[in-house]
Amino acid sequence: MTDWLNILLQGALLGGLYALFAIGLSLSFGIMRLVNIAHGDFIVLSAYIALAFIQATGINALASLAIVVPLMFALGYALQRGLLNFTLSGGLLSPLLVTFGISVIIENVLLQIFGADIRRLHAGAIETDSVAFGGIAVGVYPLLVFAVAVIAIAGLQVLFYRTALGRAFRATSDDAGTAELLGIDNRHLYAMAMAIAMIFTALAGVLMAIRTTFDPAAGPIRLIFAFEAVIIGGLGSLWGMLIGGMVLGIAQAVGAALSPTWQILAGHIAFLIVLVIRPSGLFPHTRD
Amino acid sequence: MAGFRVDRSTRESRWFAGFLVLVFIALATLPYWGGPGDMRLVSEMAYYLALAQLWNLLAGYAGLVSVGQQAFVGLGAYALFYLTSQFGIHPLVAVALAAPITAAISLPMALAVFRLRGAYFAIGTWVFAETFALGVSLVTPLGAGSGMSLTPAIMTQIAPDRAGRELILYWLSLAIVALVCAIVYLLLRSRYGLALTAIRDSETASDSLGVDTFRTKLTIYVVTAACTGMVGAFIFLQKLRLSPEAGFSVNDWTVVVIFMVVIGGIGTLEGPIIGMLVYFGLREMLADYGTWYLILLGAVAVVIMLTAREGLWGLVARRFNLHLFSVRRHLTR
Numbered sequence: 365m366t367d368w369l370n371i372l373l374q375g376a377l378l379g380g381l382y383a384l385f386a387i388g389l390s391l392s393f394g395i396m397r398l399v400n401i402a403h404g405d406f407i408v409l410s411a412y413i414a415l416a417f418i419q420a421t422g423i424n425a426l427a428s429l430a431i432v433v434p435l436m437f438a439l440g441y442a443l444q445r446g447l448l449n450f451t452l453s454g455g456l457l458s459p460l461l462v463t464f465g466i467s468v469i470i471e472n473v474l475l476q477i478f479g480a481d482i483r484r485l486h487a488g489a490i491e492t493d494s495v496a497f498g499g500i501a502v503g504v505y506p507l508l509v510f511a512v513a514v515i516a517i518a519g520l521q522v523l524f525y526r527t528a529l530g531r532a533f534r535a536t537s538d539d540a541g542t543a544e545l546l547g548i549d550n551r552h553l554y555a556m557a558m559a560i561a562m563i564f565t566a567l568a569g570v571l572m573a574i575r576t577t578f579d580p581a582a583g584p585i586r587l588i589f590a591f592e593a594v595i596i597g598g599l600g601s602l603w604g605m606l607i608g609g610m611v612l613g614i615a616q617a618v619g620a621a622l623s624p625t626w627q628i629l630a631g632h633i634a635f636l637i638v639l640v641i642r643p644s645g646l647f648p649h650t651r652d
Numbered sequence: 653m654a655g656f657r658v659d660r661s662t663r664e665s666r667w668f669a670g671f672l673v674l675v676f677i678a679l680a681t682l683p684y685w686g687g688p689g690d691m692r693l694v695s696e697m698a699y700y701l702a703l704a705q706l707w708n709l710l711a712g713y714a715g716l717v718s719v720g721q722q723a724f725v726g727l728g729a730y731a732l733f734y735l736t737s738q739f740g741i742h743p744l745v746a747v748a749l750a751a752p753i754t755a756a757i758s759l760p761m762a763l764a765v766f767r768l769r770g771a772y773f774a775i776g777t778w779v780f781a782e783t784f785a786l787g788v789s790l791v792t793p794l795g796a797g798s799g800m801s802l803t804p805a806i807m808t809q810i811a812p813d814r815a816g817r818e819l820i821l822y823w824l825s826l827a828i829v830a831l832v833c834a835i836v837y838l839l840l841r842s843r844y845g846l847a848l849t850a851i852r853d854s855e856t857a858s859d860s861l862g863v864d865t866f867r868t869k870l871t872i873y874v875v876t877a878a879c880t881g882m883v884g885a886f887i888f889l890q891k892l893r894l895s896p897e898a899g900f901s902v903n904d905w906t907v908v909v910i911f912m913v914v915i916g917g918i919g920t921l922e923g924p925i926i927g928m929l930v931y932f933g934l935r936e937m938l939a940d941y942g943t944w945y946l947i948l949l950g951a952v953a954v955v956i957m958l959t960a961r962e963g964l965w966g967l968v969a970r971r972f973n974l975h976l977f978s979v980r981r982h983l984t985r
Contacts, residue, residue, distance in 0.1 A: 393771075393772075397770075399770065399771030399772060399774075399775070401719075401771070401774070401775075447954075447958070450958055451957065451958065456715070456717065456770045456771065457711070457717060457918065457957075457961075458957050458958075458961060459771070460717055460770075460771045460774060461717075461910065461914055461953060461957045462953075462954050462957045462958065464719075464907075464910065464953070465950040465951065465953040465954035465957070466950070466954065467950075468907060468946055468947075468949070468950035468953075469947050469950040469951060469954075471946075472943040472944075472946045472947045472950070473943075473947060475943050476943045476944070476947070584778075584902070585782075587775065588775065588778065588779055588782065591772070591775045591776075591779070592779065595768070595772065595776075625786070625789065625790060625797075626790075628782075628786060629783065629786040629787060629790070632779055632782060632783040632786070633783070635779060636764060636779070636780075636783065639764050639765075639767060639768070639776070640764050643767035643768075
């Protein structure tokens, strides 16, 4: 019994990481209807930027966030303003295929610079520390990641519903044309949306890299996890992302308990079941 | 309606049809004037052209941008390997049977992924392909994670000696690409082609005019899946070995194909041909540069999508008002 409780708890905590994966994907879709196929590669790119800084300066992996987050914020702004904004007028195909091209470019540039070796970031003793809850030992690090995810989503809720920027985001999401008539500069606003999405992408990348290994080709599966969390939770729902991530994490943990080969497959199956039974997700919020 | 005439073909399209027949005859006689290396290259170009035309039909005409076509390549290939090894079915028959088998699997799959729109549809199809790859690697009769091989006993059913087999497989590759191109061409000339054009221009408007958009898209999806499965079976009939990673490879069977179509010109029948030729040309030139080559392809695709959305062929077609395949209807008084 405690074994299964343990598995459920570990899976639920893993869901925090998946919720962080999901935020970036969901934000750019929610605000500008842009699905970033390169999202997983940006997660992995963040991990590699952290790796480069750690190798150069010897700082702790968690401290590297102080550099990676602002860097990815700037990259997100520049990417949206300089490139992706020009794809938004061309229907569905254009943003999809441009981000698809970017995905292939990032993967191969990382391969060229860092090689195909499997990497990992180290954050010291926090990786292995644990606290006891009843009979179950819970890692401090998974708890920390989960807490970060909860704080991130709460922060987004404040941003969307309590600030002028959030109001502009919601207005543009509802009707971009009217929002522009009322004085909102959509080009800047979209760039801000991607920049903010990249904050969470950077956070997800570094936190992932401390927990699991990564290599240049590790992006696409992260995109898929993010996507599964978004769809399970329900498009446009903030807390749905956390629930979606937890459902995915628990499914994977249960699968892994049966056999290691079942881990990822169990996650896919959970996603497909939700897609068939409840196509709009567990907590639907917007229609696309 | 009186006084109008609807023309399906143009002078250029008739010339081009003649030219295509000549190219096809030249390629069919290649074994008598070219080397085995040439045959291998042409055969690879043929199956990539077939995959490109199929993806183009799906994404460029039906608006179903799939990143999961490798699912059908892999399923078709596994159908071939399973039918030949378990039931002793003739490999060429098994290649043909791969089509209905993949179609049967694609139908329930479509009902699930059609619930996703746009780009999320793309990722949904990808999840399915990943699910199949992981699922197959758990099934022992399908060779599990280590894969399967076509034994000499199976291959000698095609022809007893190696040279004879190479000849038959070469002609088969030409036959398959001709068949696939013909299916795509005839579909686009049929009422499905009209329905697709209407849906592409406005889904809501065509819905209200009585076009069954769901059914049209579903038909295109299943036909594409069947053809892709058959092509996949053929590809691995040549390769002789099949593993989950090779059969369901997103890079080999979808990424490369998307680049071909985007570079050549999405939403035209000429585009995939141009894109395929450009891709193989670049590959022959840049084969030594490995990753840089893929970086370049990615960059070219991004630039084309940003500056010339209709691809290389689109630029030519607009400049010279040239349409080589007669899928359009021309109205004259």
